[in-house]
Amino acid sequence: MKPVNAVITKVVDETPTIRTFFFDTSFELIPGQFVMVWIRGVDEIPMALPYENAITVQKVGPATSALFELGECDSIGIRGPFGNGFDITKGRILLVAGGVGAAPLAPLAEKAGSAGVEVTTLLGARTNDEILFRERFEAAGDVRIATDDGSEGKHGYVTQLIEDSKKYSQIYCCGPENMMKKVLDMVAPSKAQFSLHRYIKCGIGICGACCVDGLRVCKDGPVFSGEVLKKTEFGVYRRNECGERVRF
Amino acid sequence: MKPVNAVITKVVDETPTIRTFFFDTSFELIPGQFVMVWIRGVDEIPMALPYENAITVQKVGPATSALFELGECDSIGIRGPFGNGFDITKGRILLVAGGVGAAPLAPLAEKAGSAGVEVTTLLGARTNDEILFRERFEAAGDVRIATDDGSEGKHGYVTQLIEDSKKYSQIYCCGPENMMKKVLDMVAPSKAQFSLHRYIKCGIGICGACCVDGLRVCKDGPVFSGEVLKKTEFGVYRRNECGERVRF
Amino acid sequence: MMLAATVTGLKLKNPMMLAAGIMGTTGGSLKRAAQAGAGAVVTKSIGIAPKAGHSNPSMVDVDCGYLNAMGLPNPSYKNFQEEIDKAKESEVPVIASIFGGSADEFSEIAGALCADAFELNVSCPHARGYGAEIGTDPKLVEEITHAVKSAVNAPVWVKLTPNVTDIKSIGLAAQRGGADAVVAINTVRGMAIDIESGYPILGNKFGGISGRAIKPVAIKCVYDLYEALDIPVIGVGGISDWKDAVEFIMAGARAVQIGSAVGENIDIFSDISSCMDAFLTEKEWTLDDIYGMAHEV
């Protein structure tokens, strides 16, 4: 599909570095799927859909900064949704979110919560005002917090909040890859799903830029079971834009 | 669509110059629609569908002669069905067929007959052994015959069989154009439908080779109401392969 | 009135024309396209002598388009003025598309016909000795254009083939020859084979692709020609709805032509006109605003 024109209808400051951009177009989505967001004249970048009509963006570089320049009535181009999304299970589930990794997990929490699934969320952030979507996770179930600087909750990494992982039927995780790798090492791989970030170029499974070994993050992923990831380069290295290996 | 491969399963000699070729593929058709028949290495020519899985061919030149060389297990390519087909009405109908023009009218007679419509057919041929599909028309209703040489029925043209045309709710006609023109002049144009033969090249309404004034025989036709034809070159001239006018 | 456009002096009520070779052999069919809302109509390409064209099959579906090798069937210019005159009854400009094997043939034909403009077909991909064999040679294109310009008073457009390494060089040759506009593109060389038999499907074996499949090729050609030339570019290739027409104009087309899509919907001219009008109104843009827009952003 060609990029759909999406006009920004509302901008919400979530944290000092993260904003949500609502637009006039809705997408039917499975939580965990992503869209390619075209900031015209600048770049096109992958973004999770935390709502069916919004993206939540952390300002980290040129493209996200250009997005931050946009306001109501400005428009962006959107291709997608792409990818598989999370496989939603019954029972008791644990969500582990690091930073903006909360974006794809929030709609999952809501969907699971309203389906009667017991949802526990571990939310990690650099500092307390960077905690994302706390209310959304709270509305869906229990929330525990960790901050790098100890300004709220556990002082340390979100992974340190994980205890007794066996009592959950499924664990869903999104955040920086080394954090996710730690989670993978702590839980039963076959019961954990991870949403990966890799450099995305085509977004539709053709170019191979996003491959983790033979797996295409954009098409076979971005969500993979821990069992699949165990056998791969996950947590060891990623590829940069040139396809060079970059170790974590 | 690309040509569909149709394997000939049976060849029936209808008259000394006309054969029916049955094939292993069926087409859903409205009587009066046609297909483009590709005799590989030779030509592609338009043919009515007298059955949903057959064409009935009069040998007149290179392509039809090449068809006559084919037998069981040989194959042809078929594109279609194309065109509009006859508009089937209720009441009492009259069919006027000249020669191989009986081909598109036979399935119409059957369809109308089995729907309880009263069908009268006027069948014209050069000579009695050239009369086509007599049994099919007889099974559907009354049949009257005319032959050019008087070998059966009326000695003369099929048009001479037309009497009291007002008692029919609709008249359906296919045959040589000057015969059809005579019919048009004898009946109420708004109650008559004519299936035209014009040089067909693309068959899909693009090239314009088949145009009768602005009307595309292949797409808007091949069946036109007498009312529409009244205002056109119908019966006056046709176009040859070059698009030159050829007077009747 | 929003869509009124002037192209090489011809006033069009809208910039959507019937492309050459589409329902273009008879005055009656040209008139019908005009009545269906075309801003102008281009005739079938007309040559020096009557021509039956290639043997059938001469057109077949391919993915998102068609492949054709008509072989320029035409009744010759000697039989064609009456068709043009009939088309003129519709009161839209009638452009005579013509082809020939030499500058002399082109000017003989153009000189003998009366039309609102001439479109020189030097770009048919499947007519040996005519068409693309001429249109890939800048010197010949310049010479023919110049010859026709000297033979007629009407505007002269040159229709280009995309089947060249560098379409700009051919466009520049037309411009040097005095062309008032270029038209891009004619069909893209292609072929289809029947796997049941191994036969090439077209009677001529190969042909030219038209329809939606070639739109991105045409957009690129129009974009490049707009940058390279001073004369206007008329866009054609794969237009099937108003969005396509807008895309061509943004790429740099002063007007567009519609071919294959007419088969399914002869009312496409008025359909596009009304949708384009609504789009421009909503965006508060004029035709001039979007003309060449892709070069400015």
Next chain:
Amino acid sequence: MMLAATVTGLKLKNPMMLAAGIMGTTGGSLKRAAQAGAGAVVTKSIGIAPKAGHSNPSMVDVDCGYLNAMGLPNPSYKNFQEEIDKAKESEVPVIASIFGGSADEFSEIAGALCADAFELNVSCPHARGYGAEIGTDPKLVEEITHAVKSAVNAPVWVKLTPNVTDIKSIGLAAQRGGADAVVAINTVRGMAIDIESGYPILGNKFGGISGRAIKPVAIKCVYDLYEALDIPVIGVGGISDWKDAVEFIMAGARAVQIGSAVGENIDIFSDISSCMDAFLTEKEWTLDDIYGMAHEV
């Protein structure tokens, strides 16, 4: 065994290869394509230095296909042998696609890599200074082919662009340079514009069309090259099912490559293999029977 084929000495279990630039940057992804049934795999085109490629968007859907301008992102040959070695674990031939700006660059890269064959990409339509700017010049193509042939012992294939007036002349140049085979075609030049904004959609503005839309173009190129050359032709462009693959072989392709269609269905290699096998069995034909069949009827 019916589908076993030998191409320039390489034994393939079937003639369906992964095309260059498709899941071809990592050893893991090449291996996956092989495991999905490809008879051989071609790597992403590898250059002299690491390259990030054009800015995004770098790929977008068009009618019946895609438009892309990746800009040859690659980690350079200095980082690539380990990927090839990983791919080799799959036990199908691994062909290294390479590109450069000169004969020297091409031979430096080829000389440094160990692969079952080399495919010279002189045909990328959107890489300035590389790709098609080289592949449209017969002299350069001959020179580069010759240089690589002198630098390596493996078979050398030359991948051709359809964006030329006469692809045969480029194929002949490759043959003169000593190429063992030609591969046709790379993508067809194209462009798409976003009508909401007037922006060309691709970061690079224009790109190359792949997918079903270009199949008839590719078939015609393969057909022409088969007639003109003595070396084998490998067909690529728009294959999306077994019928397409058969059509290419009938046009004269010794083997085929599959690109865009892998996105939707990575199992396309084994799907095509089993259907082609069934088709040949039913027709009582061999691969050799249908090879070039369109030239014989």
